[in-house]
Structure formats: C-alpha cells, structure tokens
Amino acid sequence: MVMKMNKSEFLKKFSEVSNYDMDTCKKINEVIEDNSFIGKKNKEKLVGDLIEKLNFSKEEAEKIYETALDIIGKEIKEKIKHPFKDKDKK
Secondary structure (H helix, E strand, O other): OOOOOOOHHHHHHHHHOOOOOHHHHHHHHHHHHHOOOOOHHHHHHHHHHHHHHHOOOOOHHHHHHHHHHHHHHHHHHHHHHOHEEEEEEO
16 A cells, blocks of 8 residues: 655644644654654654654653654545545546
C-alpha cells in the first residue's frame, strides 16, 4: 500500500492543527522520522527526544505525539477505506 501524503502535506496539516510555525514543524518532523510510533517504549523515546532536542514540556511533547499519530492514522484509515481514490482522479 502506497501512502499519498508526503512530507510537505504532513507538515502543512500538522502546522494547521498544532498552530506551530513551519520551522518548528520541520524540527518536530525530524524527531518523528528518527523514531517509530509503534510501541509504548517508542512513544516514551519520541516524547523524550522532543523534550530534550526541542525543549518542550512533557505535556506539550505528548500532545505533539498524539497530534502526529492522529494525522497519520486518519490518512491510513482513509487509504484503507478508499484504496483506489487516487486512481479515480486520473
């Protein structure tokens, strides 16, 4: 399954939802790309990296994690519900 949401679309959506500027979103995305969402230990590592590298509070880092997970989850859910949506547009 190929996901159609690319990095720039993710950054734009994340910026809209989180109200962070694009530079901050790019830094957050770098941390997200260096980690995995799957598993409790990975969540703790990602949150810890956000706190360490970008000086967020624990609550804000967890909110960022949840927001990113929600955006990615919705995109995956949409792709599963409509697997040929992109092909229909051509």
